[in-house]
Amino acid sequence: MIYERVALIGLGLIAGSIALAAKRRGLAEEIVGTARTAQTRETALRIGLVDQVFATPAEAVAGVDLVILCVPVGAMADVAAEIGPHLKPGCVVSDVGSVKQAVIDAVAPHLPAGTVFVPAHPLAGTEHSGPESGFATLFDNRFCILTPPEDTAPQDVARYRGFWEGMGARVEEMDAEHHDRVLAVTSHVPHLIAYTMVGVADDLRRVTNSEVIKFSAAGFRDFTRIAASDPTMWRDVFLNNEAATLEILGRFTEELFTLQRAIRKGDGDLLFDHFTRTRAIRRGILDAGQDTDAPDFGRKRND
Amino acid sequence: MIYERVALIGLGLIAGSIALAAKRRGLAEEIVGTARTAQTRETALRIGLVDQVFATPAEAVAGVDLVILCVPVGAMADVAAEIGPHLKPGCVVSDVGSVKQAVIDAVAPHLPAGTVFVPAHPLAGTEHSGPESGFATLFDNRFCILTPPEDTAPQDVARYRGFWEGMGARVEEMDAEHHDRVLAVTSHVPHLIAYTMVGVADDLRRVTNSEVIKFSAAGFRDFTRIAASDPTMWRDVFLNNEAATLEILGRFTEELFTLQRAIRKGDGDLLFDHFTRTRAIRRGILDAGQDTDAPDFGRKRND
Ligand SMILES: NC(=O)c1ccc[n+]([C@@H]2O[C@H](COP(=O)([O-])OP(=O)(O)OC[C@H]3O[C@@H](n4cnc5c(N)ncnc54)[C@H](OP(=O)(O)O)[C@@H]3O)[C@@H](O)[C@H]2O)c1
Ligand SMILES: NC(=O)c1ccc[n+]([C@@H]2O[C@H](COP(=O)([O-])OP(=O)(O)OC[C@H]3O[C@@H](n4cnc5c(N)ncnc54)[C@H](OP(=O)(O)O)[C@@H]3O)[C@@H](O)[C@H]2O)c1
Structure with missing residues (x-):
């Protein structure tokens, strides 16, 4: 047991998976929670995600050692303002937001002296959301990035790190601004591009939707999976990681225009060299154990 | 048995899978083949893909009922010129090229009167290539698009359709130009975009390659899989489907700029509406049985 009593604010995919993963390994004595709607709170209680639900964040955080904000990035400020006055001294506050600097700016001002803020971002998710989409193994072998402010006591960070490691994650630390730039490349811009292409x-x-759907297996299918992610979450990500997203998008457009021009001019060598270079990255990902080398794009051979 | 003797020109992923799928169901009495290098020919013979190999396409097609060109799109014209004089009357010639109009323009002029041309494109592939990457179930439940010229005898088309259905594929017919536009949307532009983003x-x-690789699971990973496809094949696809690719790319850039502007202006409603609309397409793909609804992006829950 790492924390006595834990409160989850928001009870969707990520909170649900935290609850199940923490219970599986006995990381918390008691887990309570709250969500915006009564329906989500009732579901979370009924399926046993949490031991107790409360109608408001203020009530949920009373007497807890750890609070994790599991709401969309754009909702973090309001939630922090509401819970601030009710946190007990020594309480650790964290979040799972996909953007870090904006969340720190939104949350930190509301936290009273004597509480500890350790922002976190688990790099694990699916295209589903809501309390019933959580599962205990979501974080297994996935990275979780912590972006603690410089003055956070090392033992507080180490304890919270232990909580994520207990849930199966591989924990890394970096500063928030760097996190936002890395994620712009590995996640935010790829999502925006996928959303664009599917749109x-x-x-x-001249090409019907039913043709697109039928013939999607040729590459497009992977884009649709990404572009089926939760609209609220992703709206908030882009609004709150504007600078890094626009910077990487600028690079993307430049490179795309270079390839487009090569197609127009029939410059096969430029295309061939570019396509050869990008293969190496794939090899690195396989070597790092972040995907499998299955010859079938992840589908089972007999689907 | 649908054909007596079949020749495969090129012995890579697609030809290898055709050989294994056709043998599994006894669709051909004998399958022979040829490839550019002696090494590929020897491998194909050693692992039993084909019954016999020949040093040249001209020798391979002697006396066969069906020839399938399984070389990169840019190599089709030369191969067709070489085999033309050696085809027996009534022989069916087909190909598996990812682009259809350009292949028709390249191949048709070389085929003697009395032979039958039924171009085809199986929508199935992996990021791997070469004779050892083929597998018998590659085409199971995947589409194969035929683009026969209007004057092709219906019974010749029906027979070749039966060959693909026998290998497990769902066969569709359309005209070559429409094929190229549909594939630009569902495959060619998605590949170009993925290649661009990985580049x-x-x-x-400011973000190292090792960070990109480590944190790829957040969306980028799907792009790397697409962008690891064979450079020669994809160079040829773009050079030979220039018009449709550039048309769809133009639309893509327009839409990307709209979303980019919304991010810059903080227009959350526009983003939200766009992201909501793209979800519906995903639902259609699941309903059409072209992917699974696994909550874990295709990775096994316990990887
Ligand atoms: N999904 C991913 O792939 C992923 C990965 C890593 C990090 N994250 C981050 O995790 C956080 C939660 O994502 P999720 O996927 O778990 O979302 P989710 O399944 O949609 O759950 C969101 C939860 O937040 C509650 N909520 C929404 N708006 C609220 C508001 N204004 N005030 C209070 N509560 C509110 C919802 O309550 P109701 O159900 O009652 O509406 C729901 O319980 C986000 O910050 C996201 O950036 C997501
Ligand atoms: N891979 C896919 O996802 C996919 C899907 C549908 C359709 N296709 C189409 O299928 C065709 C073959 O693709 P693949 O994936 O099977 O490729 P592959 O595994 O790389 O095999 C290509 C074969 O063609 C031979 N070849 C290459 N250049 C040649 C040339 N100039 N003259 C004669 N032979 C040559 C190669 O011989 P060596 O080994 O001796 O060099 C090899 O045997 C392409 O037209 C492609 O557009 C591919």
Whole structure:
């Protein structure tokens, strides 16, 4: 047991998975929670995610050692303002937001002296959301990035790190601004591009939607999975990681125009060299154990 | 048995899978083949893909009922010119090229009167290539698009359709130009975009490659899988489907700029509406049985 009593604010995919993963390994004596709607609170209680639910964040955090904010990034400020006055001294506050600097700016001002803030971002998710989508192994072997302010006591960080490691995650630390830039590359811009491409396909007159759907296995399918992620979450990510997203998008557009021009001019060598270079990255990902080398794009051979 | 003797020109992923799938179901009495290098020919013979190999396409097609060109799109014209004089009357010639109009333009002029041309494109592939990457179930439940010229005898098309259905594929027919536009949307532009994004990641100074690789599970990983596809094949696809690729790319850039502007202006409603619309397409793909609804992006829950 690492924490006595833990409160989860928001009871969706990530909170649900935290609850199940923490229970599986006995990391908390008691887990309580709250969500915006009564329906989510009732579901979370009924399926046994949490031991107790409360109608408001203020009530949920009373007497707890650890609070994790598991709401969309844009909702963090309001929640922090509401819980601030009710936190007990020594309480650790964390979050799971996909953007870190904006969340720190939104949350830190509301936390009273004597509490400890350790922002976190588990790099694990699915295209589903809501309390019933959580599962205990979501974080297994996935990275969780902590971005603690410089003055955080090392033992507080170490304890919270232990909590995530207990849930199966591989924990890394970096500063918030760097986190936001790394994630812009590995997650935010890829999502925006996938959303864009799926929107284009939906919009064409000469190719029907049913053709797009039927023939999606040729590459497009992977984009649709990414572009089916929760609209609220992703709206908030882009609004709150604007600078890094726009910077990487600028680079993307530049590179895309170079390839586009090569196609127009029939410059096969440029295309070939570019496509050869990008293969090496894939090899690195396989070597790092972040994917499998299955010859079938993840589908089972007999689907 | 649908054909007596079949020749495969090129012995890579697609040809290897055709050989294994056709043998599994007894669709051909004998399968022979050829490839550019002696090494590929020897491997194909050693692992039993084909019954016999020949040093040249001209020798391989002697006396066969069906020839399938399984070489990169850019190599089709030369191969067709070489085999033309050696085809027996009534022989069916097909190909598996990812682009159809350009292949028709390249191949048709070389085929003698009395032979039958039924171009085809199986929508199935992996990021691997070469004779050892083929597997018998690659085409199971995947689409194969035929684009026969209008004057092709219906019974010749029906027979070749039966060959693909026998290998497990769902066969569709459409005209070549429409094929190229549909595939630009569902495959060619998604590949170009993935290649672009992976190139950008490889090029950054402030985010290291090892960070990109480590944290790829957050969305980027799916792009790397697409961008690891064979450079020769994809160079040829873009050079040979220039018009449709550039048209769809134009639409993509327009839509990307709209979303980019919304991020810059903080227009959350526009982002939210767009992201909500793209979800519906995903639902259609699941309903069409072209992917699974696994909550874990295809990775096994316990990887
Ligand atoms: N999904 C991912 O892939 C992923 C990965 C890593 C990190 N994250 C981050 O994790 C956080 C939660 O994501 P999730 O996927 O778990 O979302 P989710 O399944 O949609 O759950 C969100 C929860 O937050 C509650 N909520 C929403 N708006 C609220 C508000 N304004 N005030 C109070 N509560 C509110 C919801 O309550 P109701 O159900 O009652 O509406 C729900 O319980 C986000 O910050 C996201 O950036 C997500
Ligand atoms: N991979 C996919 O996802 C996919 C899907 C649908 C359709 N296709 C199409 O299928 C075709 C073959 O792709 P693949 O994935 O099977 O490729 P692959 O595994 O790389 O095999 C290509 C074969 O073609 C031979 N070859 C290459 N260049 C040649 C040339 N100039 N002259 C004669 N032979 C040559 C190669 O011989 P060596 O080994 O001796 O060099 C090899 O046997 C392409 O037209 C592609 O567009 C591919």
